[in-house]
C-alpha cells in the first residue's frame with residue numbers, strides 16, 4: 001500500500017506556481033491537475049487505507065439522464081482527491097507501477113509534449129493517458145494516433161476540465177460543477193467523444209484538478225467509469241523543475257500511480273522523466289497501464 005499522504009505532502013510543499021486563471025467556459029485550470037495548492041488536508045475527513053472498494057463492479061449500461069436524476073437530491077459531505085471509490089494505487093505484481101499523463105486542454109493547454117511522448121514510444125513504456133475533450137477536439141488526428149498505439153490506454157479527463165462536485169465546491173479557486181446533471185455532463189460529454197475515437201467506452205476517469213465529492217464519485221462509477229487519483233504527484237501540475245520531477249519519482253513504490261502532464265512541452269516534466277524512468281527501470285520497476 002502506498003503512503004499517499006506522505007508522498008503528496010512532501011511534493012506539494014515544493015510547488016511554487018498557482019493556477020493562473022479560469023477559462024470563460026468555466027472550470028478550466030491553467031496548469032492542470034495536481035497543481036500545488038494550500039497545505040490543507042486533501043479530503044474533508046480521514047481516508048483509512050485499505051478500504052477503497054476500487055474494483056467493485058461498474059455500471060455497464062448507463063443511462064445518463066437516469067443517473068443525474070438518481071443523485072439530484074443528494075448532499076455531499078466529503079471533498080478530496082482520495083475518497084473511497086477512487087483508485088490511487090494498483091495491485092502490483094512485483095515491482096510494477098502505473099504512469100499516467102493528463103492532457104488538460106483549453107487555452108494555452110492544447111499542445112503536446114512530443115519529447116515526453118516520443119520517449120515513451122521509443123522506450124516502449126506503457127502509460128494511461130487522460131485526455132480532456134477540448135484537447136482531443138483541438139487536434140483529433142493527434143488523439144487518433146495515440147489511440148492507435150497499443151502502448152497507451154486513453155482515458156477520460158472531462159469535458160470542460162471541472163472539479164467534480166454536485167454543489168459547486170472549488171479546487172485551487174476553480175469552481176466545480178454545481179449539480180448532479182453538470183457532473184453527468186462533465187463525464188458524458190467526453191465519454192461520447194472517446195467512445196467514438198476508441199470504438200469502445202473509456203474505462204477510467206480523472207477530473208480536472210483530480211478533486212471529487214463522494215456523490216460525484218458514485219455518479220462516475222454509475223456511468224461505467226472508474227474514478228482515478230494518484231499516489232505520486234510527479235510534476236505539480238507541470239510546474240516542477242526537472243530535478244523536482246526526479247525527486248518525486250524517486251518516491252515510487254510498487255503499486256504507485258504517478259500523475260504528470262503531457263500538454264506543456266516547456267515544463268520540466270520531460271527532462272525529469274527522461275532521467276527518472278530509466279532509473280526506475282534499472283531498479284527493477286515494470287511500467288504498466290492501469291489494470
Ligand SMILES: [Zn+2]
Nearest residue numbers: 032033102104
Ligand atoms: Zn487536467
